[in-house]
Amino acid sequence: MKKELNLQLSPKEAYDEQVFQEVVAKRLGIKTEQHQFKARQVKRSIDARGRQVKVNVTAEAFIDEPSTPLLSTPKAYQNVKNADQIIIVGAGPAGLFAALRAIELGVKPILIERGKDVRARRRDLAAINKDHIVNPESNYCFGEGGAGTYSDGKLYTRSKKRGDIRRIMEIFVSHGATEEILVDAHPHIGTNKLPKIVTELRESIIQAGGEVLFNTKVVDFILKDNEMVGVITQDGEQIKGLGVILATGHSARDIFHLLHAKNILIEAKPFALGVRIEHSQNLIDQIQYHCELDRGPYLPASSYALVQQTYYKGKQRGVFSFCMCPGGFIVPAATSPGELVVNGMSPSRRDSKFANSGIVAAVELEDLPQYVKYGPLAAMMFQADVEKKAWEIGGKTQVAPAQRMLDFVNRKSSSSLLDTSYQPGLLSADMHEVLPDFISNRLVDAFQAFGKKMKGYCTNESQLIGVESRTSSPVRIPRIKETFEHPIIKRLYPCAEGAGYAGGIVSAAMDGERCAEHLIEMYVRNNLH
Structure with missing residues (x-):
C-alpha cells in the first residue's frame, strides 16, 4: 500500500532520516516491526515566518510493498554519428541541453566552446584569484559548463512556461546530481559537484556520436542568402550544419560586436x-x-x-x-x-x-x-x-x-x-x-x-x-516568438542568457532544448536542407 502525506515538521524531524521515518510511521499508526515500511520525502520547503521554523514536507509511505523509483528511467541516447548535424555555439547549460535534445531527436550536435574543458578551467580560475591574471577565453564565465558551473549551481526557476523543469532536474540526477534536487523547493547542486556532472553530460554527447570542440572560438558566421549555414573559427576552419544555435552567454561581447558589424539585427x-x-x-x-x-x-x-x-x-x-x-x-x-x-x-x-x-x-x-x-x-x-x-x-x-x-x-x-x-x-x-x-x-x-x-x-x-554587473545580457538578439528563429537571418536560433531569453541554469537548459526542437522541426523534419 502507498500513502501520501502533507506534514509540517520540526527541522530535526525533516532532516534527520531516522527521526523522519519514525514520525511518518507514527502519523500513519504503523508499527514498523510488524510491516515492511519505507517513507521518503517528495517535496520539502522551509517556512520561517513564525518564531519557530517549520519544514513543510510532502511524503510518500510504502507499506508492505517496494518503493517506486523517484527518478524516471532516463532515455538511452541513440547514436547520431552519421546523422544530419547542427551547430551549437557555447557549452553552458543551454548548449549542453540543446545537444542532448538534438541527439534524442536523431540529429548530430557539433558543440563549439571557446574555453577549456571543465577541469582545465580550474588553473585559470586560480590565476585570477591568486595572480590577478584574467584569461579572456577561460574564466568564471567562459569554458565548459558556462558561468553557472563555477559560480554556484542554483537550480531554482520561476520559468515554468518555458519547459519541463522536472525533466531538466532528472537529467541532472541521471548524470550524477543527488536526488535531493528533486525534493527541495530551492534546489542547489554546488560548485564543487557541478564539474563532474558537466563532464558526464559531455560524455553522453560524445558517446552518442556528437562532437564537443574546446578552445574553438567563433570569429565569423557563414551566411548564404540570409541563412546562417555555419561558423568560422579562429583557425580559419569552416564548420557547417543545418542551422546554428547561438548559446554564448551574457558576457560574450565579441559575439555582440560581430553581430553588429555584420548588420545582423540586435537590440x-x-x-x-x-x-x-x-x-x-x-x-x-x-x-x-x-x-x-x-x-x-x-x-x-x-x-x-x-x-x-x-x-x-x-x-x-x-x-x-x-x-x-x-x-x-x-x-x-x-x-x-x-x-x-x-x-x-x-x-x-x-x-x-x-x-x-x-x-x-x-x-x-x-x-x-x-x-x-x-x-x-x-x-x-x-x-x-x-x-x-x-x-x-x-x-x-x-x-x-x-x-x-x-x-x-x-x-x-x-x-x-x-x-x-x-x-x-x-x-x-x-x-x-x-x-x-x-x-x-x-x-x-x-x-x-x-x-x-x-x-x-x-x-x-x-x-x-x-x-x-553581469546580472543578465545588456543585448537582446531578437527571435520570432513562435519559432525561436531570428526574424531576418534564417537558421539562426538565438538562445538563453546571451540572447536575453533566460536567467539561470534551468531556464537556460530549457531554452536550449526548445531551440533544438524548433530548429530540427523546421530544417530536418521538414527536409528543408
Whole structure:
C-alpha cells in the first residue's frame, strides 16, 4: 500500500532520516516491526515566518510493498554519428541541453566552446584569484559548463512556461546530481559537484556520436542568402550544419560586436547593476530563523530575497537581491583584462561563514542618454565602462573596491573593512565614486528599506563589494516568438542568457532544448536542407 502525506515538521524531524521515518510511521499508526515500511520525502520547503521554523514536507509511505523509483528511467541516447548535424555555439547549460535534445531527436550536435574543458578551467580560475591574471577565453564565465558551473549551481526557476523543469532536474540526477534536487523547493547542486556532472553530460554527447570542440572560438558566421549555414573559427576552419544555435552567454561581447558589424539585427536591452553584499552567515541565520546563537545542526544556511521600489530624479526603478549565496564565496568574474566584476557561488554544503548576494538596480535605456551613439550596444558599453572604473579604483588588479554598508549609506569612508570570502582582496573606497549616481542613490534608499524588512540587515557589520554587473545580457538578439528563429537571418536560433531569453541554469537548459526542437522541426523534419 502507498500513502501520501502533507506534514509540517520540526527541522530535526525533516532532516534527520531516522527521526523522519519514525514520525511518518507514527502519523500513519504503523508499527514498523510488524510491516515492511519505507517513507521518503517528495517535496520539502522551509517556512520561517513564525518564531519557530517549520519544514513543510510532502511524503510518500510504502507499506508492505517496494518503493517506486523517484527518478524516471532516463532515455538511452541513440547514436547520431552519421546523422544530419547542427551547430551549437557555447557549452553552458543551454548548449549542453540543446545537444542532448538534438541527439534524442536523431540529429548530430557539433558543440563549439571557446574555453577549456571543465577541469582545465580550474588553473585559470586560480590565476585570477591568486595572480590577478584574467584569461579572456577561460574564466568564471567562459569554458565548459558556462558561468553557472563555477559560480554556484542554483537550480531554482520561476520559468515554468518555458519547459519541463522536472525533466531538466532528472537529467541532472541521471548524470550524477543527488536526488535531493528533486525534493527541495530551492534546489542547489554546488560548485564543487557541478564539474563532474558537466563532464558526464559531455560524455553522453560524445558517446552518442556528437562532437564537443574546446578552445574553438567563433570569429565569423557563414551566411548564404540570409541563412546562417555555419561558423568560422579562429583557425580559419569552416564548420557547417543545418542551422546554428547561438548559446554564448551574457558576457560574450565579441559575439555582440560581430553581430553588429555584420548588420545582423540586435537590440539594446535593459539589465541591472550594483554590488555584492557580504554579511556573516550567522547574522543572516539569526534574522531569518529568529535564533539567538546559531541555526543548529539541522537547518541549512538561510537565504533571503529582497526587493524595493526606489525613486531618483522622478524615475522609479526596482532594487533587488540577485543570486543570493548562503554559506558562499564572492569570486572575480571578469572576462577580460582591465575590468573588475564580482559574482557569488556556494559549495554544496553551503558551509562558508559568509553570506553574499547581489544587490542591483534596474538600468533602463532611458538612463543612458550619453550611450545612445552606440546603438544596440549602448547598455553593453555602459556596463563595460563601469567595470573599467571599478578596476581602476581597485588599483588596476582584481582587488575589489569595498565599503561598509552604513558608511556607504551615510557617505563616510570606511577606515577598515571586514574579513571577506573574496580571495583577491579588498580596498576601501567610496562606492559612490565607483557607481553612477542613479545607481548608488537608489542603493542607499534600498538598504535603509531592507534594514526595516530584515532587522539587523543594514549594518556596518556588512560590506559592499563591487561591481555586480553581469546580472543578465545588456543585448537582446531578437527571435520570432513562435519559432525561436531570428526574424531576418534564417537558421539562426538565438538562445538563453546571451540572447536575453533566460536567467539561470534551468531556464537556460530549457531554452536550449526548445531551440533544438524548433530548429530540427523546421530544417530536418521538414527536409528543408
